[in-house]
Amino acid sequence: MKKELGILILLVVLCAVTGFENPRFFSHPNLINMANVIGLFGIFSLGSGLVIITAGIDLSVGSMIALTGMLLVMALTQWHWPWPLAVLFVAVVSMALGWAHGALITRFKMQPFIVTLCGLLLYRGIARFIAQDTTLGFGDAAGFKTLQNLANGELFGLPMPFVILIVISIIMWIVLHRSIYGRYLYAAGRNEEAARFSGINTRMVIAGSYIVAALLTGISGVLFAFYTNSVSPSTHGNFYELYGIAAAVLGGCSLRGGEGSVIGILIGTALLQVLQNLVNLLGIPSSLNFAVMGAVVLIGVLADQLFKNRAKKKNARAAE
Amino acid sequence: MPDQVLLEMRGISKRFPGVKALDNVSLKIGGGEVVALCGENGAGKSTLMKIVGGVYQPDAGEILWDGRPVKIHGVADSMKLGIAFIHQELNVLDNLDVAANVFLGREPKNALGLIDEKKMRADTEPYLKRLGLQISARTRLDRLSIAHQQMVEIAKALSLNARLIIMDEPTSSLTLSETKRLLELVRELSGQGVSIIYISHRLGEIDECANRIVVLRDGKNAGEASHEEATHDKLVNLMVGREITNFYVKSDAPQTPGFFKVRNAVSPLYPKKSVSFDAARGEILGFAGLVGAGRSEMAKTIAGLDACRTKEIFLDGKLIPINTPRNAIDQGIYLIPENRRTEGLVIEMSVRENVSLPSLLSFSRLGLIQRRQEEQAARQQVDSLRIKTPDVETRVLNLSGGTQQKVVLGKWLAMKPRVMIFDEPTRGIDVGAKAEIYRIMRELAQNGAVILMISSDMEEVLNVSDRIAVMHEGEIAGILGRDDCNEQNVMQLAVGKRIAVAKPAFE
Numbered sequence: 147m148k149k150e151l152g153i154l155i156l157l158v159v160l161c162a163v164t165g166f167e168n169p170r171f172f173s174h175p176n177l178i179n180m181a182n183v184i185g186l187f188g189i190f191s192l193g194s195g196l197v198i199i200t201a202g203i204d205l206s207v208g209s210m211i212a213l214t215g216m217l218l219v220m221a222l223t224q225w226h227w228p229w230p231l232a233v234l235f236v237a238v239v240s241m242a243l244g245w246a247h248g249a250l251i252t253r254f255k256m257q258p259f260i261v262t263l264c265g266l267l268l269y270r271g272i273a274r275f276i277a278q279d280t281t282l283g284f285g286d287a288a289g290f291k292t293l294q295n296l297a298n299g300e301l302f303g304l305p306m307p308f309v310i311l312i313v314i315s316i317i318m319w320i321v322l323h324r325s326i327y328g329r330y331l332y333a334a335g336r337n338e339e340a341a342r343f344s345g346i347n348t349r350m351v352i353a354g355s356y357i358v359a360a361l362l363t364g365i366s367g368v369l370f371a372f373y374t375n376s377v378s379p380s381t382h383g384n385f386y387e388l389y390g391i392a393a394a395v396l397g398g399c400s401l402r403g404g405e406g407s408v409i410g411i412l413i414g415t416a417l418l419q420v421l422q423n424l425v426n427l428l429g430i431p432s433s434l435n436f437a438v439m440g441a442v443v444l445i446g447v448l449a450d451q452l453f454k455n456r457a458k459k460k461n462a463r464a465a466e
Numbered sequence: 467m468p469d470q471v472l473l474e475m476r477g478i479s480k481r482f483p484g485v486k487a488l489d490n491v492s493l494k495i496g497g498g499e500v501v502a503l504c505g506e507n508g509a510g511k512s513t514l515m516k517i518v519g520g521v522y523q524p525d526a527g528e529i530l531w532d533g534r535p536v537k538i539h540g541v542a543d544s545m546k547l548g549i550a551f552i553h554q555e556l557n558v559l560d561n562l563d564v565a566a567n568v569f570l571g572r573e574p575k576n577a578l579g580l581i582d583e584k585k586m587r588a589d590t591e592p593y594l595k596r597l598g599l600q601i602s603a604r605t606r607l608d609r610l611s612i613a614h615q616q617m618v619e620i621a622k623a624l625s626l627n628a629r630l631i632i633m634d635e636p637t638s639s640l641t642l643s644e645t646k647r648l649l650e651l652v653r654e655l656s657g658q659g660v661s662i663i664y665i666s667h668r669l670g671e672i673d674e675c676a677n678r679i680v681v682l683r684d685g686k687n688a689g690e691a692s693h694e695e696a697t698h699d700k701l702v703n704l705m706v707g708r709e710i711t712n713f714y715v716k717s718d719a720p721q722t723p724g725f726f727k728v729r730n731a732v733s734p735l736y737p738k739k740s741v742s743f744d745a746a747r748g749e750i751l752g753f754a755g756l757v758g759a760g761r762s763e764m765a766k767t768i769a770g771l772d773a774c775r776t777k778e779i780f781l782d783g784k785l786i787p788i789n790t791p792r793n794a795i796d797q798g799i800y801l802i803p804e805n806r807r808t809e810g811l812v813i814e815m816s817v818r819e820n821v822s823l824p825s826l827l828s829f830s831r832l833g834l835i836q837r838r839q840e841e842q843a844a845r846q847q848v849d850s851l852r853i854k855t856p857d858v859e860t861r862v863l864n865l866s867g868g869t870q871q872k873v874v875l876g877k878w879l880a881m882k883p884r885v886m887i888f889d890e891p892t893r894g895i896d897v898g899a900k901a902e903i904y905r906i907m908r909e910l911a912q913n914g915a916v917i918l919m920i921s922s923d924m925e926e927v928l929n930v931s932d933r934i935a936v937m938h939e940g941e942i943a944g945i946l947g948r949d950d951c952n953e954q955n956v957m958q959l960a961v962g963k964r965i966a967v968a969k970p971a972f973e
Contacts, residue, residue: 325833326826333823337812342771343803344824344877345795404814 149398150410152453153446157417160424168427176427178305180419185307186373187389188415190366192318193359194390195411199322200335200352201403202251202258206243206265207363207390211383213273214240214367219282219377222290229293236364243269244360248353266387273379283376297372307369311412314362319408331355336404392443393418398450417442470497471533472661473518473630478527480513487513488524489685495630498659500652502666502676506705506896510685511665515632518663519551520544547630550623554635554894558615560608565590567607568622593621596658597651612757613644620651624660631655632663637671638893641756642924642960649675667896669698670925683707706898713901714929715908721932722747726885726916727780727972733763734772736940741767743935743942743971745885745916750907752931753920754956760940761920762804765887769801770794781884795824798884802874802891804920806867810874813863817855818844820862821876847876851906868899875906885916892926904930924953935971936960944968 165171190207197204214236221232243265250261284290301309322328333341334348341348371377395401396417397410421442425435473495480488488510495501505511516522518529520538528535531547538544558567565587566573574589576582590603597617607615616636623631633652637645652662652675666672672679679696681688681704689704702713725747730740741764745751753761767774770788779786781797788794794801803809811820821844822829829840844858853872855865862873871891878886888907892900907930911917921927927934934946936959943959950967958965 320834324835326830326835327833329819329823329826329835333812333815333819336814337808339809340812341823342791343769343801343809345790345792346823347790347792404812 149450150407150413152450153396153398153410153413153417156446157413157420160417160420164420164424164427171423171427176423180423181308182305182373183307183422184416184419185305185309185311186366186369187386187393187419188311188412189307189314189369190359190363190386191390191393191411191415192314192408193362194387195394195397195399195406195408196318196322196331196355197258197359198391198394198399198401199331199403199406200355201338201401202352202355203262203391203401204247204356204359204363205259205262205387206247206269207359207387208383208385209266209269209273210240210243210360210363211367211370211386212377212379213269214364215371215374215377215382216273216277216282216379218368218371219284220276222293223282223285229290233293233368236368237361240360240364240367241357244357244363245353247360248356251356252349252353262387270379273377273382277377277379279379281376281378284372294372297369307373310365310369314365315408315412322408327351327354332404389415389418392439396443396446471495472497472499472531474530474533475514475518476528476530478514478517478524478529480517480522480524487685488517490527491682491685491687493680495661495663497629497661498656499678500656500662500664500676502664502672502679503682504666504669504672504679504701504705505682505688506898509682509688509705509896511682512634513685514682515551515634515663515665518544518549518630518632545626548626548628549630549632550626550628552616552619552623552631552633552636554638556612556615556619558607558618560615561606563604563606564594564601564610564618564621565603567618568593568603568625570622589625590621593624596624597621598654611644612639613641613647616640616648617651620655628660630661630663632665634665635667635894636664637666637668639757640922641758642754642922642957643756645671645922645924667892667894667900668923668925669701670923672696672701673698681705702897705896714904717748717908717912717932721749725782727778728768729778729780729972731764731767731777731779732774733760733767733940735760735763739940740776741937741940741942741971743945745918747914747916748911749932750911750917750919750930752927752934753918753937754922754924754927754934755937755943755960757922759937759960761937762889763940764937765801765803765889765918765920768794769799769887771801795881798882799887800824800878800881800883800885801887802871802878802889804889804893806870806874810877811862811870813870814861816859816861817848817853817865817873817876818858820873821847821858821880824877825881843880844876847873847880851876851879852902866896866899868895868903871895871899871903875903879906879910883910883915885918886910887918887920889920890922891919892921892923924956927956928953936968938962942971945971 170176194204194207217239218232218236221227221235222229247261247265250256251258297306299306330346330351334346334351338348370383393414394406394411397414399406418439421439422435425432425438471494475493478488478491491514503511513522517524520540520543529538568590569586574582574585587603594601594603597620599617601614637648640648649671656662664676676693678690678692679701680690683705691700723746724744726745729742732740755761766772767777770791770793779788786797807813818841822840829836829843841858848855848858851872853876854869862870891903907917919930928951932948934951934956936943936956938960943962946955946968955965955967959968
């Protein structure tokens, strides 16, 4: 909880400073826009965090968003599928890819970094190939309006992606922090051997996290396709995996596994989006966008580590 | 004691915030003397040794080296005086060869400023010879057994002209015969004039190598004894400060032979050999043997942790299929693994979370954990096992070794064990906690469980077991009945000799 508190304070301070420098930060359209992007990025970031808790990593997120977006556009505009079927198709494809990641990692003992790095390359290539490297838009696909409203509309004045994020977060919070699966996930992430010795099917638990992460990425993929309204296969979703990892790490997930919380990942996502917004609103050259993000993640994690080192020393002294 | 005193510590006190770790402790060691330093965990042994090593500075007291007062400000100072440490966990680089390890950080250089490999190897050989080691200086460390790696560390200490070697639980990962060799070596080094402080919980070893035994308790000198005066009971009493009666409890409870049968258990370590045996309900069947004899692997195979298609396991006359750890657990077959920190516990998690880990399903509804029930179950184990923890929410890594082992026990005891396999149950655990673990094992057996106990501690395996199965290279070499359990017989079987009194593993 302490960890989340630190980053929450950082978030509040950044918001206050930005709002003070440029009151437009707190304007209604800006807040709505921010809620929208936090929703879009938060959904897959929860998946990235889940995988990181198992001591793994998912680098394929951005490419998967491109591929699922592309498949959605093609299903709707070229194959003329009804929209529920198209969405189901995207969900099934992403879960299948997640299952493949999980199987390669748990059955064949491949390293998550390598498996998902290959996914990153592979899915981007496939997305570009099936689209013949051209940008595809929705045009006037059948059922397009209904789906667009679902994906890009508003509910109670809140942008749909944000609402979906809240719903998913609640489910994920229960799963991670209250369910057996969540406990097994933390145990397997911390110490897979001990978890196995306790009768936990760690392969299933870990593979499951990749499937859930891929599903969340697929959902994000659908929402992003509508957010950009067209999908250009070579750039759509570029670097998004890094947003997910950064949000999770800022929010208290450790790459060593077994640590992290839903609340933390959400605050981490929000922080990253506020930083982007801050760059725009404070007139910082947008070329520095990534640099600002990198610096803040670095400082955040460093501060946390220093804090931990100190606590450790204190503990060690007390234990002697 | 020899008249030449090498190291003398007088009235050493050391305080840490909230605790007095050492209170007016004195220790003396002569040239070529072997002093065993005993005491329960937390008695102050490691603090005292860290002061010798220069890691800590004492608040009061003085240190004399060769009769002259010295201040040891750091590891470099203690090294310069000729003090070397052999730790429980080895400090070797197993991707480098023997010579590179011995001369790490002091590599001889040639004219070009590069490492003079030839000289380094040549300089290493005499030390290997002195230790009676039949290995080449060019052998990579990862090709050596743990015992040999440890010898390389000792060679390194000798190459630094160490006059005092401090060995901290040096035998905890050694086999019986390797332990024997190390104890011989301790005596040889002592004959060559090297002094040794030997820290161990294993009283049998202390009896074999030490000239004098110094016991610490609660940060104070509890007493000392010469080799002649030291008896097992006396040492235990000095360490715990009270009489422990019935340290080892033998039972005459009725046993049901053939209650648990294992046939053709094959482990990945010895794919061409198999283990079969019968164990009785109510007995403690010890498993002795050299490290690498395949005992732990056999245990993992039985517990479903290693896949094995050929094995047949019968419990109470019924054949039970075990393909996953869950299968074994569902039948009440539990394994207390050798390595509690990496296999037995998720040490970053709390006592509650660890205790409930294997039985979480029974504290849940609709896949959600019922926190109150979970907590209650953990409390119950803490109470009944007398687990010394401030709270069930305490993270396990903050507890002592013996307490951690009890948490591992707590995971399984609530679930009515029918077969309990203990793999090195008391490694690194102090005497008080040991006695408790033996008592728990005996109670379990008396309540009708089958206990299999793998142990490399000779004293333990001889005194705790009702019968002993001795393993040799992946097979059971023979089983010793209660009257034939002695060190001689165990060693003979462990090295693969046949003896007449040994019985076959099953009928």
